[in-house]
Amino acid sequence: MKTFLTSGVLKKGKTWLCFIGSTCFMQSAWSQQAPTRPNVLVFIADDVGMDFGCYGNPAIKTPHIDRLASEGIRFKNAYLTAPQSSPSRTSMMTGMFAHTIGTEDLHTPLPESIRMMPSYFSEAGYYTGCMLKTHWGPEGNKQFDRMLAGDYLPNQGDLTEKAYESYTRFLDDSGTRPFFLWIGFKDAHRPYNRDVCPQENHPDEVIVPPFLVDGPDTRRDLADYYDEITRMDGDIGKMLSILEEKGKLDNTIILFLSDNGMPFPRSKGSLYDSGIQTPLIFSWKGNIPPGTVHDNGLVSTVDLAPTLLSLAGIAPPRDIYGKSFHELILDPTQRGRDYIFSERNWHNTDEYTRSIRSEKYKLIYNAYYHLPAGTATDLSTSPSWYELKERQREGLLTEAQLQQFAAPRAMVELYDLENDPYELHNIADRQEHFAEAKKLARLLVKWQKETLDHPHWQRKRSDTNDRVTGFPLFDGVPELQDE
Structure with a gap:
């Protein structure tokens, strides 16, 4: 018999996650009947x-x-x-x-x-x-x-x-x-x-x-x-x-x-x-x-x-x-x-970003808004990255290409996906979209509570990549700093 916890209590760092009940199952031998499934x-x-x-x-x-x-x-x-x-x-x-x-x-x-x-x-x-x-x-x-x-x-x-x-x-x-x-x-x-x-x-x-x-x-x-x-x-x-x-x-x-x-x-x-x-x-x-x-x-x-x-x-x-x-x-x-939710955490650089998307809008929350967006090693050592950085040094990047290097960046990003499918124009500061943004923000916080999300200041890891150049200075996964 092997027991798995699909509910009950699970410790995550210093946080205890509470579930509804517990489940136990036994690996059962397959009956000799022909399968219908x-x-x-x-x-x-x-x-x-x-x-x-x-x-x-x-x-x-x-x-x-x-x-x-x-x-x-x-x-x-x-x-x-x-x-x-x-x-x-x-x-x-x-x-x-x-x-x-x-x-x-x-x-x-x-x-x-x-x-x-x-x-x-x-x-x-x-x-x-x-x-x-x-x-x-x-x-x-x-x-x-x-x-x-x-x-x-x-x-x-x-x-x-x-x-x-x-x-x-x-x-x-x-x-x-x-x-x-x-x-x-x-x-x-x-x-x-x-x-x-x-x-x-x-x-x-x-x-x-x-x-x-x-x-x-x-x-x-x-x-x-x-x-x-x-x-x-x-x-x-x-x-x-x-x-x-x-x-x-x-x-x-x-x-x-x-x-x-x-x-x-x-x-x-x-x-x-x-x-x-x-x-x-x-x-x-x-x-x-x-x-x-x-x-x-x-x-x-x-x-x-x-x-x-x-x-x-x-x-x-x-x-x-x-x-x-x-x-x-x-x-x-x-x-x-009507809505889907996504998250991004440590991947060579630490991030705490959360998003909610409807068919028309997406709202993104960036906890590390004072820093440039992090990037993974395989991206920051690619020909595409180096060509971006070369054009950046020459001052030839377009507004769309410059956004990924912005610092500080917006803590809240809001996009009209029907009119801006590449998500290049943040409309969080436009009055006509305020009500929609507030609704999405409330739903995002509700989802975080329901799914027992940790606050951004917990469960952090050090960067192994330089956020500005993309250079991979360290190898491996740094230890978790569970505050």
């Missing part, structure tokens, strides 16, 4: 924004992901709870916000007491596994029946043959049991290596957002990023072919999403849409009408675990914050959430 196969990208053909980027080659969208449902307004890998992944796996379970800082492992999605699938008789990148720590890994072997070739090249062999063996070993399999790609995480990733996308054709320099280094950098996505798309195509060969495709729910935005300045690690919006595609033959698009309301990945459990006919736990949106998948005319 669907398999669940999750493909999750690493550091990938909205750059797919099916999401309106004509410059990138993603035929297999585009096919998934054409055969299922594509969500236009899906958002992550954090713009960093491990906080985002632990949130979607538990149905909780990262600050509630103590995983808000990068590389913070899941506590032993917290239960993840695969444990519920295992309890219901599913054969569970994960492969490639996980990023939730050893206690999370223990909740899978199997950790599949296989990785990438040196310098983050193609997947090894061992990876495909492990994947195929897992499908075979599942037998008549339904399976839950989580595949965490490393694409398109930096570093990029053109020697092992053939050029599929041309620098002249990439789309350069206005907060980056439209120069040769940035265009080449974006093309390399596109190539990583195209390679991942090919891996997904191969895995789907194997799934079909094994006769398991038709009864499998296939999900594709990303853990945070693209690894470029003002994207990954930020609470702008470039950091928290995610592709979200479900395909399930015979159950989801092909070519469906959902754009009525918002979707948050804190709801991912209860959604997948519900689709599999498993009752989600009642004492988590996430709520299932399976009705939206099966009936896209239904409305999603």
Whole structure:
């Protein structure tokens, strides 16, 4: 018997988190009856924004992901709870916000007491596994029946043959049991290596957002990023072919999403849409009408675990914050959430930013408003960053490009997303938007209280990167300063 705390009392630093009750479960053997529940196969990208053909980027080659969208449902307004890998992944796996379970800082492992999605699938008789990148720590890994072997070739090249062999063996070993399999790609995480990733996308054709320099280094950098996505798309195509060969495709729910935005300045690690919006595609033959698009309301990945459990006919736990949106998948005319919430904490530099987003507005709170925005090491050592800094020294940056270096910066940012989709014009000081901003601020504070968020002066870590130059002076994760 193994006990997980989905409720009860959990100590987080000097703060005690109180939940509703406790849950205990026993790993049960699967009955010998043939499965009637669907398999669940999750493909999750690493550091990938909205750059797919099916999401309106004509410059990138993603035929297999585009096919998934054409055969299922594509969500236009899906958002992550954090713009960093491990906080985002632990949130979607538990149905909780990262600050509630103590995983808000990068590389913070899941506590032993917290239960993840695969444990519920295992309890219901599913054969569970994960492969490639996980990023939730050893206690999370223990909740899978199997950790599949296989990785990438040196310098983050193609997947090894061992990876495909492990994947195929897992499908075979599942037998008549339904399976839950989580595949965490490393694409398109930096570093990029053109020697092992053939050029599929041309620098002249990439789309350069206005907060980056439209120069040769940035265009080449974006093309390399596109190539990583195209390679991942090919891996997904191969895995789907194997799934079909094994006769398991038709009864499998296939999900594709990303853990945070693209690894470029003002994207990954930020609470702008470039950091928290995610592709979200479900395909399930015979159950989801092909070519469906959902754009009525918002979707948050804190709801991912209860959604997948519900689709599999498993009752989600009642004492988590996430709520299932399976009705939206099966009936896209239904409305999603009115608001979604996100957070950013330590990631090479310490931050305490929180955001609330509606369909029209976003409000961001910056506790460290007196400092420049922090940036991650992989961003501040990228060609795009260096091209920005070179233009900054020359005094050639546009107003949009200068904003990410501002200090002090606004404590409160408010954006009209319908008229300003890149979030470049802060309207928090405009009288006509005051009432909306106050409403969002009240809802944000209410959410913080409900999810047991810590105050900004608690749970701090030292910076390892210089906020001005981006230079990575120190390695590792500094000790937590829990005041």
